[in-house]
Amino acid sequence: MKSNVNNMSTLPTSAPPAAKGNVQAWIYDQIFAAILEQRLAPDTKLAEDTLGEIFGVSRTVIRTVLQRLSHDHVVEIRPNRGAVVASLSIEEVRDVFEARRVIENGAIELACQRREKNDISVLKSLVEKEQAAFEGNDKGAWIRLSGEFHLALANIAGNETLGDTLRSLVSRTSLAISQYETPGQSACSQKEHFAIIDAIDAGDVKAAQHEMTQHLAECEAKLDLDEQENGTDLRAIFSNVRVNNEKSGNLI
Amino acid sequence: MKSNVNNMSTLPTSAPPAAKGNVQAWIYDQIFAAILEQRLAPDTKLAEDTLGEIFGVSRTVIRTVLQRLSHDHVVEIRPNRGAVVASLSIEEVRDVFEARRVIENGAIELACQRREKNDISVLKSLVEKEQAAFEGNDKGAWIRLSGEFHLALANIAGNETLGDTLRSLVSRTSLAISQYETPGQSACSQKEHFAIIDAIDAGDVKAAQHEMTQHLAECEAKLDLDEQENGTDLRAIFSNVRVNNEKSGNLI
DNA sequence: ACAGAAAATATTGTATCCAAAACAAATTAC
């Protein structure tokens, strides 16, 4: 009842259609995976009717799936205006990384207390798979496996609540990457992952936390998070400009 | 755009019916508040039809609301068997408190960095309201305000993601209390809240974290979390008993 | 030709309807 391998919080993969009755879960996974693997870009409209036709179900079930996805912060539902693939503001991306630092360092503390013999080897084999995907240029698999490593870590911590929270944050990190990544910058994070594993293996909480903090900071640094022309800031950028329209006609 | 007072993650209160169009949000708040204030006990069945009649809407909107509540882990939806007020296992309660320790200690670190002049007084007035509710024996308000304090703290930390996560955890804590509280044990947590505030006011991260850890541990200790006869363990408890039915007739 | 208004179209929100599953009751077999 308190094993480390059951009920693991995992990321959706493009699994087979599943048995009957699970259509809903299957569609959920399909859309989720498409977003995480960046086949659906942020702000893409997700019309209920269209999706219903694609998956051969009515709007009803699409609607519940979209609601679940919006709870995961992976799609955004705007009242009366439908759902779109979520788009994170720079502020939100910073928050997500900060939250991850807090939660994952907490998870490390617990993982060091509760780790069992073969936990470390499980982690290592995950990172090896990740490395293979990276070297094979399978970006989708790489992003997914990279997240899977962090979830496996939370899993060793043995706290399902914390694991679920992290799952949501990891998904949003993938979204953030697809939105803000800088072209050539996909460096190998596996080295950092191995460093974290080694510190945990040695039972050195502080060191592991330091590596994790470092790792997350590097991930964030690889993104292009400089404030630039967003729709909302357009006004500020052109604050010096004064145009002759009827409302500001008395100025200048 | 980065104020500490806007977009605060808050607990639902029995607010007025709201404008038109927001019926859904209103019903959500009504049910949520009823659960948090313990007017709806864990495992209470929440039939779609009944709720629809009560609130004068169709099952469709009730279903949406129940789905949202289940995302918050406040109700549980069992496939083909409807929704009930969520009931936490002892394991889950422990996880929730552990997760809160991790997240709230992280929030304290951030709050100490980012606190502004009147943040402390806001916290203090919240705890004073809490004390009033406690002394006035208004248990519903007390539980809500007690949670509100923790959310205000996360709010000062200025990380909305962390705040949302904590909101969910605080709700589940209320549920845990209603399920596992020991009769006479509702001691005043206000003293501990004030201690946390003072430490933050002094900018002493370590001390504040220590107080928080202590506070959460005391809350958890007030609950009756001893393993006892759960339905699942009945079999183990009566493992010595052998009854004469056709299947075990050959034994004894 | 362009801006604004108005009509047409498309999409979401809600209610209702039907099918499938779960639950409760009653009947039957032993």
Add this chain to the structure above:
DNA sequence: GTAATTTGTTTTGGATACAATATTTTCTGT
């Protein structure tokens, strides 16, 4: 009388129909 099966009722899951709200297109006046 008890256990199991069958029947009837209730409740959920999903599809469709209709209403309300956006969005797009067309039309009109300057």
